[in-house]
Amino acid sequence: MSSNGFVILAYALGLGLLWGYAVMLFFAGRSIGRREQCDGGKS
Amino acid sequence: MCSTKTIFTRFYWLATFVLFGLAIATVCTYTPTEATMGPIQKIFYLHLPVAISTFLACLVCFIGSVGYAMKHDARWDRLAASAARVAVILCSVVLLTGMIWGRSAWGQWWTWSPRLTFSLVLWLLYVVYLMVRMSIESPQRRAVISAVYGIIAFLDVPLVYLSVRMLPDIHPGSVSLAPEMRLTLAAWFVPVLMLTAGLIATRYAIETQTDAQTPVDEAAAAAPGRFTWVGEVM
Amino acid sequence: MTTNTQRLGSGLALPLASLRQIAFLVEKDLRIESRSRQTLGLVTVLGVLIVTVLGLGLGAQNAMTAFSATAVLWVAYLFSGVLCFEKTMAVERNDAVLAALLMAPIDRGVIYLAKLASNLVLILAVAAIVTPVGVLFFGFDLTAAPVAFAVVMILSIVGFAAVGTLFSAMVSSSRLQGGLLAMMVFPITLPLVLVSTQLMLLTFRDHVAPGGTGLGVLIAFDLIFLTVSWLVFEWVLEP
Numbered sequence: 228m229s230s231n232g233f234v235i236l237a238y239a240l241g242l243g244l245l246w247g248y249a250v251m252l253f254f255a256g257r258s259i260g261r262r263e264q265c266d267g268g269k270s
Numbered sequence: 271m272c273s274t275k276t277i278f279t280r281f282y283w284l285a286t287f288v289l290f291g292l293a294i295a296t297v298c299t300y301t302p303t304e305a306t307m308g309p310i311q312k313i314f315y316l317h318l319p320v321a322i323s324t325f326l327a328c329l330v331c332f333i334g335s336v337g338y339a340m341k342h343d344a345r346w347d348r349l350a351a352s353a354a355r356v357a358v359i360l361c362s363v364v365l366l367t368g369m370i371w372g373r374s375a376w377g378q379w380w381t382w383s384p385r386l387t388f389s390l391v392l393w394l395l396y397v398v399y400l401m402v403r404m405s406i407e408s409p410q411r412r413a414v415i416s417a418v419y420g421i422i423a424f425l426d427v428p429l430v431y432l433s434v435r436m437l438p439d440i441h442p443g444s445v446s447l448a449p450e451m452r453l454t455l456a457a458w459f460v461p462v463l464m465l466t467a468g469l470i471a472t473r474y475a476i477e478t479q480t481d482a483q484t485p486v487d488e489a490a491a492a493a494p495g496r497f498t499w500v501g502e503v504m
Numbered sequence: 505m506t507t508n509t510q511r512l513g514s515g516l517a518l519p520l521a522s523l524r525q526i527a528f529l530v531e532k533d534l535r536i537e538s539r540s541r542q543t544l545g546l547v548t549v550l551g552v553l554i555v556t557v558l559g560l561g562l563g564a565q566n567a568m569t570a571f572s573a574t575a576v577l578w579v580a581y582l583f584s585g586v587l588c589f590e591k592t593m594a595v596e597r598n599d600a601v602l603a604a605l606l607m608a609p610i611d612r613g614v615i616y617l618a619k620l621a622s623n624l625v626l627i628l629a630v631a632a633i634v635t636p637v638g639v640l641f642f643g644f645d646l647t648a649a650p651v652a653f654a655v656v657m658i659l660s661i662v663g664f665a666a667v668g669t670l671f672s673a674m675v676s677s678s679r680l681q682g683g684l685l686a687m688m689v690f691p692i693t694l695p696l697v698l699v700s701t702q703l704m705l706l707t708f709r710d711h712v713a714p715g716g717t718g719l720g721v722l723i724a725f726d727l728i729f730l731t732v733s734w735l736v737f738e739w740v741l742e743p
Contacts, residue, residue, distance in 0.1 A: 230310040233374040237313045240370070241320065241363040242290070245465060248359045249283075252472045259479045339736065387698075394691045405684050415674050418736050419688060422667065425728055426692050432721045433695040436702040 286468055289461035293454075301454040310374045315454050317367045319462035320360050321389075327357035327466060328396065328424055335420030338413055344481065347413040350420050352473035354399045356466060361393040384434040391430045395423045409481075522614050529610075529618030534625065536595055543591040543626060551584040551634035559641040573644035574704040577657075578697050580634050581627070585664055586686045588626045589672035592619065597676055606741065616737040620669045620730075627661060649707050652714050656703050656722065660696040663725040667692050670733035674740045696725060 228236070297315050304311035334350025337343070368386055373379045380386065402419055406412035447455070537543055558576045596602040605615060635657075639646055646653055671688045699721045703714040 228374075230308055230374050233370050234309055234312045237367045237370040238294070238316055240366050241316050242294075244359060244363050244366070245320075245469075248356075249465070249469060249472070252469065252476065256472065256476050256479070259476060259483070339739065391691065391694050394694075398687055398691050402684065402688060414740060418670070418674060418740055421736070422670075422692060422729065422732060425732065426695065429695040429721055429725050429728075430698075432717055432724075433698045433702075436699060436718055 282464070282468060286461055286464045289457075289464065293457045293461055296454050296457045300450065302448060302450055304451070307375070310371060313367050313371050315458045316462075317364065317371065318455065319459045320367070321364045322459070323462050323466040324357055324360040324364055324392065325427075326463075327353045327360055327470065328392070328427065330470060331357060331396070331399070331420050332424035335417040335424070338417040339421065344409070344413065345478075347417065348474055348477040348481070349470075350417065351403060352470050352477055354396050354403075354420070355473055356469045358393065358396045358400060359469070360466065361389060361396065365389045365393055382437055384437045384439050387437060388431060388434045391434070392427065395426060395430075399423060522611065522617075525610050525614045526618045526621060529615065530621045530625070533592060533595065533618070533622035537626070543588060544629060547584040547587050547591070547626070547630050548633050550587060551580040551630055552637050554580040554583055555634060555638045555641060559638075563641070571644075571705055571709060573638050573642035574701045575697075576642065577635060577638045578701065580638065581631060581661065581664070582690060582693065582697075583686070584630050584634070585623075585627050585661075585668055586689055588630065589623055589665075589668040589689075590676070590685055592622055592626065593672040593676040602741075612738040612741060613734050615741070616669065616673075616734055619673070620665055620733075623665045623669050624662065627665060628658070631657070631661065645708070648711070649713070652707050653704065656700050656707075656714055656719075659719075659722040659726060660700045663696050663722065663729055664689070664693050666726065666729045666733055670729075670737060670740070673737065695721060 293315075297312055301312065301315070303309050330353035331350045334346045334348075334353060337346030338350065365386075368389055369379050372381055372383070372386065399416060399419055403412055403416050406415060555576055558579060562572060562576075596605065606612075638644070668685075668689050671685055675685045675688070699718045703718045706712045706718075707714055
């Protein structure tokens with residue numbers, strides 16, 4: 228692989244991991260919020 | 271539905287995303303290629319800000335741990351836990367980008383060079399922090415043990431730093447950066463730090479919501495086989 | 505943290521009484537050990553076994569040098585040490601002895617120092633048997649600088665025991681999965697392993713007496729973690 232290839236690989240992996248985690252947190256937060264709504268605040 | 275807080279959160283994440291786009295555009299078009307190392311040096315603009323953010327996340331974890339030790343308030347514990355999770359993610363990025371750099375520069379994925387070793391030990395320290403949290407059921411006990419571990423792990427970091435310097439080094443020394451390179455670095459520091467803060471805050475909010483939904487007695491009696499998905503683990 | 509300052513005060517006022525208490529508690533631990541002979545035998549055999557396995561694995565392939573001996577010895581120390589810490593804490597858990605000990609008019613910092621001393625006696629006894637075996641198997645020539653070797657290893661083992669004693673007190677109280685103690689202690693002690701193996705390499709290969717940063721890191725490790733453990737021990741102990 229050329230060094231440009233390595234640079235692209237590094238950025239793709241790094242940014243993918245960081246933003247992937249952010250997206251995962253987004254969905255985790257949404258599912259918890261939905262659970263709260265389903266409860267209707269009864270519990 | 272659209273409270274001020276929600277609007278601020280959306281604006282914050284949008285701004286972070288846009289700034290990341292700008293930073294990528296900068297490194298692609300504006301930044302000159304370094305003379306001796308060639309294009310591979312461009313990893314540096316992601317590598318260094320993420321490495322600094324890792325230290326900051328570890329520092330936040332330490333502050334949370336000390337806070338819990340002094341005040342015995344679950345909020346400090348949540349802060350420490352969120353920061354540790356983010357620190358592990360950031361440190362993984364540091365390790366991966368460092369390894370790719372090493373592979374390109376010296377032809378090996380792994381060398382026991384001081385900096386790579388330091389990142390690995392840091393990563394291990396905080397992965398173990400998360401494992402310790404996962405293995406303890408009682409919330410109070412978990413908070414106490416992880417606070418002590420969090421304090422000791424952070425105090426260990428400077429010792430690790432000093433000890434890895436005894437290893438033979440093949441890293442380049444300090445590189446003088448051209449003004450354009452400094453600007454690129456600054457353009458990367460801003461979104462990476464914003465992302466770090468945003469991730470810790472989001473994780474903290476989730477932690478708070480989860481704790482509020484789990485009554486204390488239920489959490490204490492939680493069966494080991496309780497269903498967890500990957501989102502709850504990280 | 506008021507209790508800590510109070511403890512500091514009483515500790516300074518009555519150092520002799522504290523020392524007597526420590527000696528008493530250590531004597532109790534060692535008497536239990538000498539009667540049951542549970543820990544020492546088990547741990548020593550484990551240490552010798554580890555050295556043998558690694559010696560076989562590396563030696564049969566000619567992949568070892570005399571300098572691998574320090575790394576191999578470290579693996580043996582770490583695993584037998586963790587087992588030691590677990591056992592000495594388990595002794596207190598049996599028959600709710602710890603609850604009684606906590607009720608006794610003894611400062612908890614004193615309990616920590618006593619436990620640490622018992623652990624040190626045991627682990628140094630193990631090291632005294634495992635080290636010659638490792639040195640023999642790996643053909644490591646200790647005669648060049650035996651004192652430097654002893655100083656570096658003892659300094660490292662003190663730091664290791666300081667952290668291990670604290671963590672064993674925290675982990676033993678809850679019904680936790682085995683292996684958690686090892687997982688907590690190993691990453692923290694990595695600087696000790698790194699520094700002592702590098703120092704041994706410098707001493708025996710390059711004939712440079714240990715000193716400078718390396719020795720400084722070992723001493724700093726011991727002092728920092730002894731102080732922190734002593735401070736937080738009261739808080740983590742739970743009957």
